[in-house]
Structure formats: structure tokens, C-alpha cells
Amino acid sequence: HPAPAGRAAMEANNSPNNSLWHSYLGVIVSRERQRMEHFQRAEDILLTLLETVHAREPRFLVDYARNLEALEFALCASEDAVxxxxxxxxxxxxxxxxxxxxxxxxxxxxxxxxxxxxxxxxxxxxxxxxxxxxxxxxxxxxxxxxxxxxxxxxxxxxxxxxxxxxxxxxxxxxxxxxxxxxxxxxxxxxxxxxxxxxxxxxxxxxxxxxxxxxxxxxxxxxxxxxxxxxxxxxxxxxxxxxxxxxxxxxxTHLPILKLLRAVDTLKGPRLDSLRLLDQLRDQDWGGEGGRGGLTFNHLKMVLLWSTELFPSREDWQDLEGSVYRLLVILLRCLATQHLPHFLNPEKNLFQGVALDLASLYHRVESFAWDPRRFLRFHFGLHPCSGSWQADPDTRALLQLPSRDGCYWDTAYFDLLLSQFQVYRIQDSARRSAMAQLLSKIRQQIPQQS
The missing domain is CATH 3.30.460 (Beta Polymerase; domain 2)
Structure with missing residues (x-):
């Protein structure tokens, strides 16, 4: 299986503001070929076993098309099961x-x-x-x-x-x-x-x-x-x-992976954004002893929703902006404790899972406000310390009660992007929709002194 390309990491970096993002991503991508080699060798052993099973019991088939599992293994930062x-x-x-x-x-x-x-x-x-x-x-x-x-x-x-x-x-x-x-x-x-x-x-x-x-x-x-x-x-x-x-x-394991592969054919650093956030998930957002944290499956779902909710090529022009498109959706899901399945939106992927959503929300929000503290590799305890000041209006907007799926549209997430100052869309229709939504919900956000 060819190693998945890290598009953003391989492109020339013309923006000084993105150098830290690309440096962090570059280290992640550099390890993918080695991960693929590990997967391929383990896969060869497993296929040998399955061929032996099939020879004795032909009712169990051997599926040799493992490219989707290989892609997932290469993208995932942790040693999750395949x-x-x-x-x-x-x-x-x-x-x-x-x-x-x-x-x-x-x-x-x-x-x-x-x-x-x-x-x-x-x-x-x-x-x-x-x-x-x-x-x-x-x-x-x-x-x-x-x-x-x-x-x-x-x-x-x-x-x-x-x-x-x-x-x-x-x-x-x-x-x-x-x-x-x-x-x-x-x-x-x-x-x-x-x-x-x-x-x-x-x-x-x-x-x-x-x-x-x-x-x-x-x-x-x-x-x-x-x-x-x-x-x-x-x-x-x-x-x-x-x-x-x-x-x-x-x-829906394979259908979701097929959609992930389809996303990779679109222009822009979409999978690179997933790579980067998954590294943060593994390194900084995990629970005690590696338990109670987000999973790679959660982030895959966030990427698919972001692909739908941000449909313009303008949304995916640079790595930082692309990451924030996933971030605002993830923050909204953590704030409302509801992450809908992409193919079955009535299913909440946070329900019935032992997750400390309040702690996760704080960690993800702290990254969103000050990413430079986190875009580095470290071992053991996180070296970052010190206080950070979140914007109370943004937090109130993130935690706005949602009824019947309201605030799950492009205008709402455009508004969140503007709060984080990463909104660079020139589409007049989208800007107008965002302004209209802001006027409707302004009264629901408590005025800060």
C-alpha cells in the first residue's frame, strides 16, 4: 500500500504564520511510512492465517482489499486496534x-x-x-x-x-x-x-x-x-x-472509511487536519491512563461533518484554517455533549461512553485559543503551564442550547470561526447568513461587563 500523502506538509510553505503548523505536521507525516511498513508485515501474517482458515472452511472468505484499514492505521497517532x-x-x-x-x-x-x-x-x-x-x-x-x-x-x-x-x-x-x-x-x-x-x-x-x-x-x-x-x-x-x-x-466501519478516502480526493489539507488533531488527541487530550479520552473514530466523524458544513474550496485553503473548521465542530459537540453519527444523525456517539466531556472541552478550547503552546512534541507530563483567557462570548455561543438540531449549519459555525479570528470567507451570501444569525441569537448570550 502506498503511504498516504501529507499534502500540506509536502507543499512549499509561503506563509510565516503557518510555519509552526506545518513543522508539527511534518513530523507526523514523516512517521507514516514506517507505520505502514509495520501494518503491511502484520497484515501479511494475518492473511496467511485467514488463508489457512479458508482452506479448511471455505465458508469464511479472505478479503484482500485492506487499503482502507491501512489508510486508517497510517493516519491514527495511537496504537488503536484495527x-x-x-x-x-x-x-x-x-x-x-x-x-x-x-x-x-x-x-x-x-x-x-x-x-x-x-x-x-x-x-x-x-x-x-x-x-x-x-x-x-x-x-x-x-x-x-x-x-x-x-x-x-x-x-x-x-x-x-x-x-x-x-x-x-x-x-x-x-x-x-x-x-x-x-x-x-x-x-x-x-x-x-x-x-x-x-x-x-x-x-x-x-x-x-x-x-x-x-x-x-x-x-x-x-x-x-x-x-x-x-x-x-x-x-x-x-x-x-x-x-x-x-x-x-x-x-458503518467500512462505509465511513470509504467516505474518508473520498474526502482525501478533494482539494485542501483535510486529512492533514485530521492527522494534526489526532496527534493532539493522543498527546494532550487523553484521559487518565489513556482512558476517557476522545477516539480516532470521533475525529473521523468530525472531519466528515466539517466537509459537509464547510463546502467551499475557500474553507480549505490553508492548514490553520482547515484545522479550525474541525475544531469549532468538535468544541460544539463537547459543549452540548452530542456528536451525531454522520450516516445516522439520530445516534449520539458520546452517549453510553465513559468520557469526561467537561475536561475534554477545556483542553480543546485551550488549544483553540493558544495553539502555539501545544504545537510541539513532548514526553511525559505536558510542559505548558500558565493561564489563558477564553472569550466569554465565544464560550456562551458554544454552549448555546440546541433544540431540534438548530445551530447545526454553516452560518453557526462561520460565526464561531469569526470569534476565533480565522474566518476569511469572501462569499457575500455566507457573510449575510452569519450576520442574520448573530442578530437572532445575540439576545441569548448574556452581556458581559
């Missing part, structure tokens, strides 16, 4: 999706909300293989459903057997792979694989794929912002992965 979906050789279109009703999950097996069953409606190509060798669950009135826990356990046994076989054939070197993280109650199979001197964690999940009507994001301008056809291509296939031993859930 999610890898193993497709089942099954006609997903011959299955029927049944929404899970409250209380119909077998006792002792709690399930997530918004989960479902996959019903085997009638005999069809490849379905007999699964219903014969892997037990199905009777779900009332003779309805038979695939049991993800059984499939997951079968894949686990095959992976362990493949590790033993590959070691006997000397296809693996001592220390190449560890299965010590395989937990009985986990809905993914976690393997630690050595890539050169770096260990990469792969979370392996079986996936059922079926065609679906591509998403149409009504009332939004995504179709006109992203490259033509990219939203359709990213969402035309539904992916179902285990949510509990008996239920499945829809996964």
Missing part, C-alpha cells in the same frame, strides 16, 4: 432483517439497542451450509435465525487451529502472533501480531453483507459536497456484525 471484517460466504440478500423487540432476547444474554436478527427465510444458495453445520436459533413460529455467537466461536476455533498449523509448517516465527487476548465474551476476536518491532492489534469480526438502497441524506448537501457517487458507493452495501451471542448490528 477492525478487520471477515465476510461469510452466504447470500445476504436471501436473509431477512428482523428488528429485535424489547424482551425477546434469550435470558442471560443482554443485547445492545438497535440490534436485529437475520432470518433464514427459505432454502437458498449457501444458506444450507450455515444452517446445517452452524445451529440456527428458533425465534417463534418456526422462524430460524443465524446465531452470531456460534459463527464467532467457529471462527475462533479455526483461527487457533490455523495458528498451530502455521507454526508447525514454520510459516510463523516465534513471537509473531499472540492469541492471549481472545476472550470468551467478546464480540470480536483479538489477535496481537508483530509487525517488525511494533505489535499491531487486529479485532476480527465475521460479517454478513447484503445489498441495500444507498442512503439519501435528506435535507443535507452531502451529495453535492463529496465526490460524485461516493456516498452511494459507500452505503450501497449493509454490513452486519455480531452485537451479542444472539443478535447482529449494522456496522
Amino acid at each position: 477492525t478487520l471484517e471477515v465476510p461469510l460466504r452466504i447470500d445476504g440478500d436471501a436473509l431477512r432483517v428482523l428488528a429485535r423487540r424489547t424482551g425477546d432476547t434469550p435470558a442471560g444474554h443482554p443485547s445492545e439497542p438497535n440490534t436485529c436478527y437475520l432470518e433464514v427465510c427459505s432454502p437458498g444458495t449457501d444458506l444450507e451450509d450455515w444452517t446445517g453445520a452452524v445451529d440456527v436459533m428458533e425465534h417463534g413460529a418456526g422462524v430460524r435465525c443465524l446465531i452470531p455467537g456460534k459463527i464467532l466461536q467457529h471462527l475462533k476455533e479455526l483461527l487457533v487451529s490455523a495458528i498451530v498449523r502455521c507454526r508447525r509448517l514454520f510459516l510463523l516465527q516465534p513471537g509473531d502472533i499472540s492469541a492471549e487476548n481472545l476472550r470468551e465474551d467478546a464480540m470480536e476476536l483479538s489477535l496481537l501480531i508483530r509487525g517488525s518491532w511494533k505489535t499491531v492489534r487486529f479485532d476480527i469480526v465475521p460479517v454478513v453483507r447484503r445489498q441495500q438502497e444507498p442512503l439519501r441524506l435528506r435535507g443535507r448537501q452531502s451529495d453535492g459536497v463529496f465526490p460524485a457517487g461516493s456516498l452511494r458507493m459507500a452505503t450501497q452495501e449493509a454490513h452486519f456484525v455480531p452485537a451479542s451471542p444472539h443478535c447482529w448490528r449494522s456496522s
